[in-house]
Amino acid sequence: EAQVTQNPRYLITVTGKKLTVTCSQNMNHEYMSWYRQDPGLGLRQIYYSMNVEVTDKGDVPEGYKVSRKEKRNFPLILESPSPNQTSLYFCASRRTDTQYFGPGTRLTVL
C-alpha cells in the first residue's frame, strides 16, 4: 500500500529538548516536504526536498532542520523546541501533482 508514515503520532516534550519526527514514504517519490497546521493559519510549508541531498526552505523554516540522505526518509529536527512550535505537523511526498500526506504528528512543547 502506497503510504507516508510519520512517527511519533503524538509527542509532549519540554522546551529545549531536541527531538526528531521521522517521515518515510514507500512510493519512490523524489519530492518531500514538511508542513505545520495551526488554527487560522492553514498549512504552512516548513522545508521541502526535491531529491536526495537537495533541500530548501519553505515559508516558516526558523527553528527547524531537515536532512535527506536517502530518498524514502525526510526527518524533521527541532534542535531546541519552543512552545511556539506546538502544532500539528504533516509530512508529504509527491511525484506529479498528487501530494500524499502522512497522518500527522501532534507536538506539544511545554
Next chain:
Amino acid sequence: DQQVKQNSPSLSVQEGRISILNCDYTNSMFDYFLWYKKYPAEGPTFLISISSIKDKNEDGRFTVFLNKSAKHLSLHIVPSQPGDSAVYFCAASVAGGYQKVTFGTGTKLQVIP
C-alpha cells in the same frame, strides 16, 4: 503576508445542492493550483488541480475554475454529499508545483443531509 486566501472559514450546504468554495491569490507568479480535502485526524488528500494555461478542470463531481485576471479560483462540488463534509484547502505554487507550495487557511464545508 497571506499569498493565498480563503476568506470563508466555513460553509453550509444542503445535500444535493452545489457547494462553491473560493480562493484568491496575490502572487502573479503562481502557475499551478490545487485543492485538498482534509478530514479530522487525517492528513490532507489531493482532490483536483489546474494549470494556469487552463481556466477549467473537471473530475466527476468536482470542477475547478481559474480566473487569472482576477487572481481567483473556485471549487464547485455538484451534487454535494454528506461525505464531502471536510476542510478544503486551496494551494498554489510556481513552476509546475515542484517547488514551494503555499496553502490557504481552509474552508470547513458542512453538507447537511
